[in-house]
Amino acid sequence: MKASPTLTVQNQHVTIRSFTQEDISEEMLTQILEAARRSPTSSNLQAYSVIVVKNPDVKRELAALAGNQKHVGTCPVFLAFCADLHRLKTVCELHDKEMTNNLETFIISTIDASLVGMSVQTGAESMGLGAVMIGAMRNHPREVAELLGLPKHVYVSFGMCLGWPEKDNIPPQKPRLPAELVIHEEKYDVSNPQSRIEAHNQELAQHYVSLGKNQDDAAWSGVIARNLSRPLRPNLKVTLEDMGFNII
Template sequence: MTTPVIDTLNTRVTIRTYQDKPVSEEMVQAILGAARRSPTSSNMQTYSIVVVRDPETKKQLAVLAGNQKHVEECPVFFAFCADLHRLEMACALHGEPLVKSLETTLVATVDAALVGMSAQTAVESLGLGAVMIGGMRNHPAEVAALLGLPLGVYVVFGMCVGWPDPINLPAQKPRLPEELVIHYERYDDSDPTPLVQQYDAALAEHYNAQGNNQHAAAWSGPIARRLNGKIRPFLRPTLEKLGFAFD
């Protein structure tokens, strides 16, 4: 069974190279309008989106994201922010404090992520391409300063949007076997090793076909090397300084 939305999701692929062609304001507004219809926890709408077209700002964001050239090269960049600032104002209207907690941090982060995913689906349904940029959390304070974010707002991730370069269209990356990620009624906790190894081989084949030589454990290998230490250990203290709580 399929629908235009299911087709869009089934055929999507992350796009990191773009044609030198603008994305119209009409398209940007259609994307943002659709994204704003996303479900949101208790209708709190604890997110904001900063739309960036300015070349100098994109250049600086690209550096802060770890020199990701697509951030500079894309015609339009969206920063999806968790936003407790506006909620604090709403509480203040009634003389109440906003008591921040791990839960309010999660609510705002999830809201931003949902809006971001809706935006990406809208982008792809228009024939545009996108890549999400978690690299925005490499330097959250610098990113917040650059975008003028008030206390209580941080960029969860960004998104580069542009017209896909037809010469550099990537092939779809295979996904983990369905049995590993979909469970019916109860979680199936049987040994995932054979299916993980099967996926390691499938992903290696995919990378090799792209001319990107990978050793056999193409999925589990990089993950094991990446996760053997704390990632972004500065994140908690930095986000606390930006007005978020974790307890």
């Protein structure tokens, strides 16, 4: 069966981190954002906001806060995808109600922001643009919030650099885990996935070698084991609670 244009775009996805200096037209950006605003949203809450950043000074500061990720400073447009309970609190107040704010509203708002972000990425790629999502916005959530003027009950879940890909700098697609490991028929398959993981390590190692990067044999599982054997962003929960999210 022939793939639809959307599936073709999804199948061609690759993260882009090198951009030309060409701007993205207002018209194109608006089209992409308008399409993304059609994303599904939990209980129609629309618990997200997107901050469009073009100011070079702000992008430079965001790049520093993201661990000096160069592309954050050099992309023509940076988008901050925020989980947003601020507007909903106002809405509740309009009706003399107090907003519930717990783990579920934290997850709802984070998922809403993520869905819009993914729609932006696919929409942008369908127009020939390149993008990289920036989870490192959660390295210093409070500083990012201050820089972007976020009110209480809003945090940047992740950002996104958008721009025109540098033609000579488009990497090959990164291999994915085999489908059998991530797609389960009817019930979760708990059988030992070790041999498939080892095969994926080999495939990913070859990918890195093709890019001139040295890799040990455990290109996927070794890196992940190292990264996950210590708590990730251990202060995040306390900081987000201080920013107005009751993660209880």
